[in-house]
Every structure is written in structure tokens, then in C-alpha cells.
């Protein structure tokens with residue numbers, strides 16, 4: 001009798017072999033980091049909040065320790081809640097921890113050429129070089145006059161319509177980057193560049209929350225939009241035209257202006273000229289230039305704006321700290337003079353105020369996740385290859401072993417010897433390349449605002 005295996009039998013054998021392989025594979029004898037109880041099959045998915053994940057991860061650390069293991073279908077996560085562990089892994093072993101988890105949603109939206117989503121490798125190195133060449137510490141000194149000028153415009157706008165302070169802070173943050181990256185000066189509230197940047201920031205914010213829910217593996221991007229669970233993919237597709245415009249409009253505008261000799265010095269102009277002179281021999285083709293310019297602009301605008309919003313909030317909440325910073329400014333500045341960057345070393349309390357703003361309310365509380373590329377062992381804990389690594393800035397900056405009364409906004413803590421916060425600009429080979437520019441933008445805005453205004457709640461809200 002001819003013997004043939006039925007498809008069912010073949011399938012059952014494969015499943016059995018697969019299960020056996022899992023059961024008998026040599027197990028790493030080193031345990032995973034501590035972890036809360038998980039559901040079968042879906043792991044910790046049910047407990048993952050969609051909002052304020054930084055605080056959730058911080059609370060986990062109180063119960064399970066500063067390095068916590070979580071798993072979701074198809075992905076493992078390592079949550080880091082201490083500066084020491086983040087430095088040990090993401091800085092000191094950066095060769096293993098500089099990858100990024102992929103994001104279908106952001107790719108559908110049009111951010112394929114955006115460094116923040118690049119995996120670790122050659123393309124990342126190329127873009128980091130292109131961006132660092134323009135934003136490294138020394139080069140950023142060239143931008144200080146423009147930042148001081150924008151800070152003066154900011155206080156003029158605040159004086160004329162203080163109730164629109166959020167708009168003015170947003171315009172300040174965007175105008176600095178638009179000037180440096182595109183060579184364009186923002187002169188009106190209806191500026192087209194500001195409009196595109198603001199709209200793309202809005203789209204990013206809407207989908208960032210989804211990205212942060214870590215269940216993107218459930219995104220069914222190939223299914224029709226009426227299927228449950230496809231909403232983020234549909235949203236991402238609907239945002240694509242504005243993201244595409246963010247890439248093409250400035251590039252074409254600067255190209256035209258460069259051709260007719262009216263383009264100001266900028267990141268984009270220098271690359272457009274390089275491309276025109278060297279053609280295909282130029283190391284950065286048009287898609288890289290467009291991608292890098294859009295990435296810098298979007299990564300830098302909202303974050304700077306949000307940090308300044310946090311500053312305004314703390315000044316309303318802590319009037320005595322505001323008064324102390326103003327007293328320092330009044331004592332140092334000659335009457336009638338506005339602060340400039342040369343004054344920075346002479347204003348130590350303001351420096352503490354800046355650091356405390358970064359610490360007390362980090363605007364990127366869970367950072368941008370990294371991904372590990374090799375199995376690793378840290379302090380007796382096994383970290384599997386391919387894990388999503390979250391350096392939870394919220395937990396790091398509220399670490400009670402480092403900061404006394406961490407929830408209290410207290411700039412004097414640094415004068416008592418507590419360390420400046422770390423992690424708000426990320427870690428290792430993915431550390432924020434815009435940190436020098438961001439830091440001086442935030443500083444000059446804070447100094448200029450405090451030199452002129454008293455910040456208090458609107459009348460009737462006291």
C-alpha cells in the first residue's frame with residue numbers, strides 16, 4: 001500500500017517539533033530581569049497604559065527594581081529606571097544598544113528618510129554625520145546671535161498679546177530652526193514654513209501616542225480600513241500629503257532661491273549647492289537632504305516648545321523661585337540691558353532653574369526606544385537580543401536614591417550637590433544631536449522672559 005502523509009499530519013508534526021524545540025532548547029541559565037505577572041499569550045499587553053507610560057514604568061520600578069522585563073506578543077521590553085543602568089548599557093555598551101524598533105505607522109505617514117526611525121547601521125551613521133556637522137557644539141556658537149534675536153522678538157510678542165503665550169513660544173521654537181535649516185526668517189504669524197511645521201508636528205503628536213502603546217505589532221496595515229485595529233494605519237496615510245510637503249516644499253524653495261542668488265546661508269543651501277556642484281558624486285542625494293532637514297525641524301520644534309511650556313508652568317506654581325532667578329538677573333545685568341549668552345556663566349541660579357526644568361518635567365518621558373542587537377547579561381540579568389530598550393527618563397529623573405523629594409521643583413538641589421539630570425536628551429550613539437542648539441534656545445528664552453516679565457496666572461485664576 002502506498003504510504004502518503006496527510007497535510008494535517010505534516011502540519012501537526014511541524015507544530016510538535018516547534019514546541020519540542022522551544023522546550024528542549026538550551027536555556028540561558030541567567031534569569032531575565034524581574035517582571036510583573038503576565039497573561040498567557042498576550043503577556044503584559046493588558047496592563048500597558050496608552051497614556052503617561054513614563055509614570056507607569058516608574059511605578060513598576062518601585063515594585064520590581066530599576067531594570068524590569070515586560071513582554072508583548074512578538075516583542076520583549078527592558079525598562080530602565082536608573083541613570084546608572086542607562087549609562088552602563090546605552091552609553092558604555094552602545095555598540096549593542098543603538099538600534100531602533102521599526103514603526104510601520106511612521107513609515108506609512110512618510111517618515112522613511114527620518115533618522116529617528118533608522119535602524120543601526122551605515123545609513124544612520126551617514127545621517128548623524130550630516131546632522132552633527134551642522135549642530136555640533138562648536139558650530140552652534142554661530143547660531144547664538146539668531147537665537148538672541150528670536151528671544152527679543154518673543155518678548156515683544158508676549159508683551160503685545162500675553163494671552164497667546166503658547167503660540168509665541170511655539171513660533172520662537174520653530175523660527176530658530178527654520179532660520180538655521182532653511183535660511184528663512186519668520187516675520188509673520190501666517191508664515192508658510194511655520195504652518196507646515198506646525199501641521200506636521202500635530203500629525204506626529206497624534207500618532208506618537210499610538211506608537212507608544214507598543215502594540216504596533218497588531219497594526220494590520222494590509223487590511224482594508226473598515227477592519228478593526230486599522231485606524232492608526234488609515235490616519236497615517238491621511239497625514240502623508242502634509243509630511244510629503246514638509247520634505248519637498250523647503251527643498252524646492254531653497255533650490256530656487258539658490259539658483260537666483262537670494263538664498264540665505266543654511267543647512268539646506270549648503271547641501272543644495274553641494275549637490276549642484278558635485279552631482280551624483282555628492283555623498284548626500286536629494287532624498288537624504290530632504291529627509292535630514294525635515295527630521296531636524298520636526299525633532300527640534302515641539303520638544304523646545306514643550307520645555308518652555310513646562311518652564312512657564314513652574315514659574316506660575318513656584319513664584320518664590322521665579323523671584324530668586326529675577327533677583328539674580330537684576331543684580332548681574334546693568335539696568336535696561338537684556339541678557340545675552342555672555343551672561344550665562346554669571347547666572348548660576350538660572351542654570352539650576354534650567355536643569356530643574358529638564359528634570360522635573362522631561363518632555364520626552366520615555367525617550368525614543370532603542371533596540372538591542374545581541375544577547376547580553378547585565379548585573380546577573382539576561383537581556384535577549386532584539387529587546388526594545390526604554391530608558392525611562394521619567395523614572396530616572398525621579399529616582400529617590402539620587403534626588404531628595406523628587407516631585408518638588410527645587411533648583412537649589414544642585415547647589416546642595418545633587419547631580420544634574422541625564423537622559424532627557426537620550427543616550428549613547430542615538431543621543432539627541434540637537435541638544436546644544438536646544439539648550440541655548442531654552443536658556444535664552446528663559447533668561448529674556450524672566451528679565452522682563454512676572455509670570456503669574458491670569459487674573460481671576462489665583
Ligand code: HEM
Nearest residue numbers: 115116299300303304364368424425426427430432434438
Ligand atoms: C529640549 C529640546 C529637546 C529634547 C528634550 C530632545 C530630546 C531627544 C531625545 C530624548 C531623543 C532620543 C535619543 C535617544 O534615542 O537616545 C532625541 C533624538 C533626536 N533629536 Fe532631540 N531633543 C530636543 C531638541 C532637538 C533639536 C533642537 C533638534 C534639532 C535641531 C533635535 C534633533 C533630534 C534628532 C535628529 C534625533 C534623532 C537621533 C537619532 O535617532 O539618532 N532635537 N531628542
